[in-house]
Amino acid sequence: AAKDLKSYENRETITPDGHPVTLYVNTGLMIDVVRGVQRGAQGVGLYRSEIPFMLRERFPGEEEQRIIYRQQLSHFANKPVVMRTLDIGADKDLPYFSIKEENSALGWRGIRFTLDHPEIFSSQIRAMLKASIGLNNLHILLPMVTSVTEVEEALYLLYRSLAEVQEEEQVKIAMPKVGVMIEVPSILLQMRDLAELVDFFSVGSNDLTQYLLAVDRNNPRVAGLYSSYHPAVLRALNFLVREAHHLNKPISICGEMAGEPTTAILMMAMGFNVLSMSSSNILRIRKTLSHVPLADAKSLLHEVLKMDSAPVIKSWLEHYLIKQG
Ligand code: PEP
Numbered sequence: 291a292a293k294d295l296k297s298y299e300n301r302e303t304i305t306p307d308g309h310p311v312t313l314y315v316n317t318g319l320m321i322d323v324v325r326g327v328q329r330g331a332q333g334v335g336l337y338r339s340e341i342p343f344m345l346r347e348r349f350p351g352e353e354e355q356r357i358i359y360r361q362q363l364s365h366f367a368n369k370p371v372v373m374r375t376l377d378i379g380a381d382k383d384l385p386y387f388s389i390k391e392e393n394s395a396l397g398w399r400g401i402r403f404t405l406d407h408p409e410i411f412s413s414q415i416r417a418m419l420k421a422s423i424g425l426n427n428l429h430i431l432l433p434m435v436t437s438v439t440e441v442e443e444a445l446y447l448l449y450r451s452l453a454e455v456q457e458e459e460q461v462k463i464a465m466p467k468v469g470v471m472i473e474v475p476s477i478l479l480q481m482r483d484l485a486e487l488v489d490f491f492s493v494g495s496n497d498l499t500q501y502l503l504a505v506d507r508n509n510p511r512v513a514g515l516y517s518s519y520h521p522a523v524l525r526a527l528n529f530l531v532r533e534a535h536h537l538n539k540p541i542s543i544c545g546e547m548a549g550e551p552t553t554a555i556l557m558m559a560m561g562f563n564v565l566s567m568s569s570s571n572i573l574r575i576r577k578t579l580s581h582v583p584l585a586d587a588k589s590l591l592h593e594v595l596k597m598d599s600a601p602v603i604k605s606w607l608e609h610y611l612i613k614q615g
């Protein structure tokens with residue numbers, strides 16, 4: 291099977307009825323970048339910038355960060371690299387900055403944390419901007435956004451950092467494209483407001499599923515209730531793609547649903563502009579999508595959106611794939 295998958299390296303992803311699908315890679319370490327390039331990812335859809343922070347014994351300084359980010363950006367020169375700002379919280383904490391909370395999923399996480407620590411946010415943004423000089427492929431993604439004001443504050447800090455870095459380095463740096471992660475359900479009802487502020491959207495379906503279903507993604511007692519096939523999750527995603535496109539904004543998905551064959555088919559059918567996944571899933575997703583005509587995927591989606599049970603949806607999709615070979 292590994293050999294069979296090897297033939298899917300370094301090629302485009304095209305459905306049997308001729309529709310190209312854009313696959314990006316999710317990264318954190320350099321190995322993900324190397325594998326992503328090797329497997330023909332067309333960009334980085336999610337660089338989890340907290341990963342290098344988690345592997346250190348103290349906050350990395352600005353220059354240390356610049357070097358790390360430069361490596362990520364330069365391996366994908368001429369292709370988009372979406373760097374997410376620090377996404378930590380009590381469930382993803384740093385060895386040198388412990389956050390203890392009873393209700394970590396609803397607590398001090400992602401942008402909530404960095405806006406309370408603008409010095410951490412700004413040093414990260416400055417390092418990203420410096421790393422992008424001459425490459426111009428940097429995109430910035432804001433995690434765990436709940437409200438418009440958070441985005442306004444982040445943009446204020448970003449513009450300020452951009453002006454500072456241009457002044458210090460005496461170069462003109464293009465303003466990176468900025469995107470919002472859709473992880474908190476409140477965003478479903480604020481797409482129009484946010485579209486006025488940002489360039490793109492990216493769905494973090496891991497967290498969006500947790501918050502839509504009120505199921506802790508790390509609690510084994512309720513793990514059975516956490517399902518990507520839940521009708522509300524699928525209908526929310528379908529709504530989001532329509533809404534984003536109605537507002538003329540690209541929308542990607544970078545949660546695990548993009549890297550799972552059954553759900554990747556649905557994501558393609560919904561019309562996501564980009565599916566971004568772990569490097570270990572790229573080849574099997576390319577293989578799956580190379581065998582599923584977009585027209586079939588659309589009729590599957592049409593049927594699935596009418597169904598009311600997660601297990602039925604799941605087995606229905608699995609069945610289709612088995613039939614497909
Ligand atoms: C997500 O929530 O789907 C996501 C991609 O972010 P993370 O898994 O890093 O929380």
Ligand code: MG
Nearest residue numbers: 473494496497
């Ligand atoms: Mg998340």
